Each structure stands twice: as C-alpha cells, then as structure tokens.
Amino acid sequence: MDASLKLWLVIFVVGALNYVSRLSFIAFFARRSIPPMLARALRYVPAAMLTALIVPMVLPGPPTIVPDVPTPKVLAALVAGGVAWLTHSTLKTLVAGMVALWLLQALAARIG
Amino acid sequence: MRRVLSDSDFRAGFAEMLPACVGLIPFGLVCGVGAVAAGASIWGALGMSAIIFSGAAQIIAAQLLAVGAPVAVIILTCVVAGLRFLMYSAAIAPYLRPLPPRWQQALAFLLTDQAFAAAIRRFDAGANPHAGGLHFLGAGFALWLCWQITNVVGYFAGNLVPASWSMEFAVPLCFIALIAPHFKSAPQIGAGVLAGVAVVALDGLPMRLNLIAAGVVGIVTGTAIELAKDRWTRR
Numbered sequence: 001m002d003a004s005l006k007l008w009l010v011i012f013v014v015g016a017l018n019y020v021s022r023l024s025f026i027a028f029f030a031r032r033s034i035p036p037m038l039a040r041a042l043r044y045v046p047a048a049m050l051t052a053l054i055v056p057m058v059l060p061g062p063p064t065i066v067p068d069v070p071t072p073k074v075l076a077a078l079v080a081g082g083v084a085w086l087t088h089s090t091l092k093t094l095v096a097g098m099v100a101l102w103l104l105q106a107l108a109a110r111i112g
Numbered sequence: 113m114r115r116v117l118s119d120s121d122f123r124a125g126f127a128e129m130l131p132a133c134v135g136l137i138p139f140g141l142v143c144g145v146g147a148v149a150a151g152a153s154i155w156g157a158l159g160m161s162a163i164i165f166s167g168a169a170q171i172i173a174a175q176l177l178a179v180g181a182p183v184a185v186i187i188l189t190c191v192v193a194g195l196r197f198l199m200y201s202a203a204i205a206p207y208l209r210p211l212p213p214r215w216q217q218a219l220a221f222l223l224t225d226q227a228f229a230a231a232i233r234r235f236d237a238g239a240n241p242h243a244g245g246l247h248f249l250g251a252g253f254a255l256w257l258c259w260q261i262t263n264v265v266g267y268f269a270g271n272l273v274p275a276s277w278s279m280e281f282a283v284p285l286c287f288i289a290l291i292a293p294h295f296k297s298a299p300q301i302g303a304g305v306l307a308g309v310a311v312v313a314l315d316g317l318p319m320r321l322n323l324i325a326a327g328v329v330g331i332v333t334g335t336a337i338e339l340a341k342d343r344w345t346r347r
C-alpha cells in the first residue's frame with residue numbers, strides 16, 4: 001500500500017474510533033450506566049497499556065536486554081515515579097525525571 | 113463564538129491548563145519528530161495531532177508505521193490504548209447530561225487525559241453544567257492548541273535539539289505522571305507490573321504485537337486480582 005494512503009487511513013480510522021470511545025457514554029449510552037464488568041476491566045487500561053509503552057522506552061537497547069546494573073534511565077524513571085506518586089503533578093514529574101536523568105548520565109560518564 | 117471566547121469560565125479553564133501545556137511541550141515535540149520518522153508529510157503530521165489528538169496513539173502509530181506494520185495491527189493497538197477514553201466518557205457523562213448535544217459532541221472531541229482530570233476536579237467542586245462545560249471547553253481548547261503548535265515545531269525543528277538532552281525521555285515521564293498516582297491498590301499494581309513484564313518477555317513477537325498483548329495481559333491481571341479480592345472479602 002502507498003505509504004501516504006496508509007498514513008491517512010490510520011489517521012482517519014484511529015481518529016474516528018478514538019472519537020467514538022470519547023463520545024460513547026456522553027452521547028450514545030447517555031441513558032445507560034456502564035456495565036459493571038466492563039467498568040472493572042477499563043479501570044486497568046491506563047496502568048496496563050501505558051506501562052507496556054513506558055518499559056521499552058526506559059530499558060536500554062532492545063527490550064529483551066534487561067540490564068544487570070540499573071541504568072540512568074531506569075533510575076530516573078523510578079525517581080519520576082516517586083515524585084508523581086507523591087505530587088500528582090505532571091510538571092514536577094517531568095522536571096524531577098529529566099534532572100535526575102541528566103545528573104545520572106553525567107555521573108555515569110565520569111565513572112566511565 | 114466571541115461570547116464564548118470572552119466568557120470568564122472559558123478563560124479560567126484555558127488559563128488553568130497552561131501549566132499542563134508547558135509539561136506537554138517536550139511530548140508534543142517528540143510526537144512531531146516521530147511523524148518525521150514515520151515518513152509523514154507536514155499535513156500527515158498535522159492530521160495525526162489534530163484528528164487523532166492523543167499522544168499515546170500518535171507515538172504507537174509513528175513507531176508501528178516506521179517498522180512497516182500492517183494497517184490492521186496499527187489501528188488495533190491504537191484503539192486498545194484509546195479504550196481508556198471509554199472510562200473517561202462514562203465518568204464525565206453524568207455531568208454533561210444537561211448540556212445540548214452539540215456541546216456534548218464538541219467536549220467529547222476534547223476529552224484527553226489532562227482535560228478529563230481538570231474537568232472532573234471542576235465538576236466535583238460543584239460547578240453547574242453550563243459553567244463547567246465552558247471551563248472544560250477552555251481547558252480542552254488550550255490543550256488542543258498547544259498540541260498542534262508543539263507537534264508542528266517538533267516536526268520542523270525537533271531534530272535540532274541535541275541528542276544528549278534525551279528529550280524523548282519526556283514521553284515515558286508524561287505517562288509515568290499519569291499512571292503512578294493509580295499505583296495504590298494490588299489490582300492496579302498487578303496490572304502495571306504484569307504488563308511491563310509481558311512487553312519485555314514477548315518482545316520477539318513481530319510488528320510490535322507485544323504492545324497490545326502486554327496491554328491485554330495487564331487488563332486481565334488487574335480484573336482477576338480485583339475479582340479474587342472481592343471473593344476473599346465476601347467470605
């Protein structure tokens with residue numbers, strides 16, 4: 001398939017389906033409450049899906065290689081997790097995580 | 113239009129989102145860079161940010177397009193990640209019920225992780241539907257505008273940021289900020305941990321199918337732990 005056709009197909013289909021998800025209970029099922037079993041399962045979508053996205057971005061190299069020594073990114077992610085857990089603030093989490101990463105990378109470069 | 117833009121609730125919502133917008137700048141830039149890596153034109157990049165309007169889905173789509181995954185896999189993975197919008201939609205629906213359908217349709221489009229959190233806070237604080245809706249519109253519009261600007265800037269200039277700054281690390285940090293506060297109960301922790309283990313263990317799967325497989329493993333784990341807990345406490 002042509003690359004740009006493929007891209008636009010993804011944009012419109014994902015855009016439309018995401019919009020349907022967003023609109024679902026606001027408009028279509030406005031008179032109905034969410035089925036309890038579905039509500040249960042949906043509560044775990046962010047933790048599951050976002051963790052699955054985060055882990056490969058934090059581990060070094062191909063994700064099959066789990067490092068013996070914690071790397072700067074792994075440690076900085078843990079610092080950020082602690083700050084996020086305590087403060088619930090995106091900005092503070094971002095600042096803490098980036099500063100931790102830069103400091104740890106500088107430290108790792110010095111130790112060599 | 114002008115009446116909306118000059119409304120005090122709309123402006124309050126807009127202003128309240130500005131700190132969150134600052135936090136999203138690096139994420140938006142990385143999405144713009146991702147669109148370049150996926151081979152998108154500037155219009156394709158804008159289509160992703162303006163129409164999909166979800167950082168997680170855009171990152172997934174860009175990654176999967178770059179590795180040449182089939183359209184069906186890309187769509188499925190993005191949509192599973194977007195299922196969290198169903199949950200937000202259900203949670204915010206009671207507050208939006210008194211509003212006219214046009215308002216509901218517009219606000220649904222602006223329903224994102226950040227706008228949802230801000231709107232729920234506002235409604236829980238006792239805002240009436242009209243004022244809360246305008247506040248939500250202001251907040252959502254601020255996020256949408258900031259998202260378009262940062263994505264376009266990232267598309268053209270993202271590669272000018274020195275690699276040593278590790279700007280791409282802002283993306284997992286934004287996701288960490290979203291989920292870490294949820295990690296308070298056994299089912300939530302179980303869902304996250306098992307999904308994290310699964311995504312690494314299943315890395316051998318083609319077309320990054322490990323992403324969606326890990327998501328399903330996490331969702332099932334969380335639900336199963338919760339059901340087991342319920343059964344245990346009912347005894």
